[in-house]
Amino acid sequence: MLLLLKGENMASPFDASATAFPSRRSILKTAGVGAASLAGIPFLAACTGGSAPSATGTDSGGLTFGSGSSDDVPKRAYQAVTDAFTAKTGRKVTTNTVPHNDFQNKINSYLQGSPDDTFTWFAGYRMQYYAEKGLLAPIDDVWETIGANYSDALKKASTGPDGKLYFVPNYNYPWGFFYRKSLWAEKGYEVPETFDALKTLAAKMQGDGIIPIGFADKDGWPAMGTFDYINMRLNGYQFHVDLSAHKESWDQQKVSAVFDTWSALLPFQDPGALGQTWQDAAKSLEAKKTGMYLLGSFVTQQFTDAAVLADIDFFAFPEIAMEGRDAVEAPIDGLLLSKKGGENKAARDFMAYLGTPEAQDAYAAVDASNIATAKGTDTSKFSPLNKKCAETIADAKYISQFFDRDALPAMANNVMIPALQSFIKDGKMDVKNLEAQAKTLYAAQ
């Protein structure tokens, strides 16, 4: 109890009182640093000078490269490309890798702030939008050297709204249902050709205690793949394009039908979707906890075990109402040149380099989950899965990008992501509200 008696005098760390300054003397003894350092006003000048970011490689013959390919495999693949470029030209590439989702989410402020000279991005409206806003540099001169390496369709996909070229395609990848052959053989599952067959198969899997369809939508965008496919299978490719551009309205029967159809599939999709990323869902597929998984072929990047990789196959989204399976969702990834990077010759050289079979082979040597876009790339090392992916894209009559690449960024991010997430939650979709939001947002641009 002696301790208690001394209570008020003891400089307990917690006896600070709001009314008078606590234990003034003890503090006086220990510090004063703050006040002392204040004396030096010149320091302020020193710190502003010192914190100015150093100018980047523009003058030293090198370039900076911003990459949103942050997962291990694609990160190493781009590393291989930049290394090959440096070995060939002697120009240094400084790569800034940002986690995939953050890179996309911050693209606006990135481009307005200090973008790298060249950076990874996507074809589609999502490229044209930033070209239109004057945040990108056109690269028609680069295309003069690499144009022969690409098909007309890819050239068109690289063109901005002003008719100038902005984009250099690197690879694309088809979206489809991926599955493990061994599991399917063991259980006797058959590839479904129609939507009804898909539902029957899913019900069977559920009976076998497997989550039929792997699903992950914590990041918001993956669910758009399901939406796009059902939409294209029900209403056709052109409707997808017009809806994305808001030339078709959202509050029509055709759109409601997409969600009605989807709600038949919802009970078969992983109920934990909203809490997991596609990488988590890929792990579940690998572990045979899920029967199939609708995603782009990049899902195979996660299968580091060669035996698992060899056990992977995929099938196209089944037929529902029209156009059979002619439309394939196969987004194109590649490089853009920022407005600032437009003044850097080395950055243009790097983009031209990426448009060659040589560079794309260097990429594919590390990341075999995607299909190179340039003509003349080495297909001799293609696995059966690679071949199938390439053929699927080659045979497709219509190639869509992806909802978030075909639509206005604000529509995709601010409207569709929360709307799809709540649809996954309760199976309800208010298409009138989608239309109301679309009207405001498209008008605001």
Place this chain on the structure above:
Amino acid sequence: MSTTPARTVRTGRIQAASAQRTGSRPKRHYGMHIFLLVMAVMWLIPLGWSLYTALRPVASTNEHGYFSFAGDFNFDNFVQAWTQGGFATYFWNSVIITVPAVLLTLFLASLMAFAVSRVSWKFNVTLLIMFTAGNLLPPQVLAAPLFEMAKHFEVPYSFSDSGNMLNTYIIVIAVNTAFQMGFCTFVLSNYMKALSADLTEAALVDGAGIWRQYREIIMPLCRPAFAALGTLQVIFIYNDYFWPLIFIQSGNRLPITTAINNLQGEFLSNYNLLAAGAVITVIPTLVIYLLLQRQFVAGLTLGSSKG
């Protein structure tokens, strides 16, 4: 509320009396201890679990599960997280932002506090209200205009590689300073008001100007307040997540607090590495806490207006 000796004695007597009362009811005493013990254990769990996870190699947890005692324990995750995560850069960025911001904040706040507390003029209270209210605003309210202002503040490329104030440490320092200045002004002005007016009166008789009064009389007396506020501000600005998120675009210029979110993407599905990263990030704050606990606590309670 200066503590006079008489007061201390009285207080001590009463506390002793109340302690005896409590002591005569052992049941309640036990209940209280058990409650506190349970709460303390619960309070330690999140950090303890992070540390435990971080100490185990991913191979161990893959084999035995995270909820187990089997397998190896070592610091490999810390080493890997440190090198792979680029912590050295992030920590250095935190220093570059925090140190100037804290010093500037204290310096400017002391000027303002001196003016409003030691010199009486018409707008004293108005200004003080403006400063205090500014500190209470949610930062998100100012974010977009500040971003646009930074973007349109053009500077040569040799100064900033964005050609404007975006992606520079300076804008983060400036905004942090402006935001924290209100709080510090409020606290310091209260502190200065409590200093006797005779101090400056005497100086006036000696013919000391305003600057000398500030520099040679008031400033030295405010040292304890600076120590407390300085510690507090170091923690506040070090822990600031928001402003770098808005202004800094290059990942390698982020301070540690904002960068840890990127680690989530980088250490995807490797919770051991993520845990190690989290523990590494905790360490500097805990060190400051242990060394300067008293100043920090004093600062918090002194100006408990801070949200």
Place this chain on the structure above:
Amino acid sequence: MSSTAQELIPPEAQEPGGGRIGRTRGGRVRRLTGRDKVVLSLMVGIPTLIELALVWLPTLMSIGLSFTRWNGLDLADIRPAGTENYQYITQDYPPFWPAVQHNLMWLLFLALIATPLGLLLAVLLDQNIRGSKIYQSIFFAPVMLSLALIGIIWQLFYQRDNGLLNFILGTAGTPQAVDWFGDSSVNIWAAMIAATWRHAGYVMLLYLAGLKGVDPSLREAASIDGANAYQTFFRVVFPAMRPINIVIVVITIIESLRAFDVVYVINRGTNGLEMLSALVIQNLVGEGQVIGVGSALAVVLLVISLVPIVFYLSRTFGKENRA
């Protein structure tokens, strides 16, 4: 607390030595030389300019932008929009009302659970029991951590398959396992508990200081009057801590409006964790940049936060204004 500081100041200090600028008083000579005036105006001017330029000007600009349509890129593209943005957020923007509701829940949770818990801890620890300091250090430690870091630390605890909580509940790895941060029916609660971890320690600290500041003779008087411990606390001690109570009310409200870092780290404030502050940021700096809508959300946030700010300021400065 400022009121107390006010009382501490000797009467002559209430009219401090400087006197009004340039005024002579009581037969004394002019106190402020021209140089002093320059110095003083710099002392006031520089911080005031910074505060105005970087805090209040942007606040006004937010209000202005909320009545426009703008994609944030070219200043020439700004178009007037009247109140369209406000109509949009209140009528067409689905996350808006959930966000308001979540902010409110956050406030109620902090006010009814976290703050009383902090108060309880403070009252218990104020009795100088054995190990009091250690307890205080433990409860206070989370206050030192950034909310972003708290989000990550709790993620490790809440994770569905590998998190400690599900192991303790015995559901880890089973289909019953709850994804605490991913399941929109529980994640707001999980996040609020994580926030409590920090908030309660903060409140405890402030109340500990407050309890020490209560005049002990009050308790003595109460116990002489035969009041029991509860009566003494609620009728005497608690009301005596009024200045601290005001501060804590304000902190609790402001914290609930600012609850940004935690939800942003968890899932950017989507899927059950919608918060006004996170919605503001999604609309302002996310890929879908719509400045007008984001600013309208910011103004709503501003208006709501003005309530506690005005409350606090009137309590704190009311006396001085009258003086």
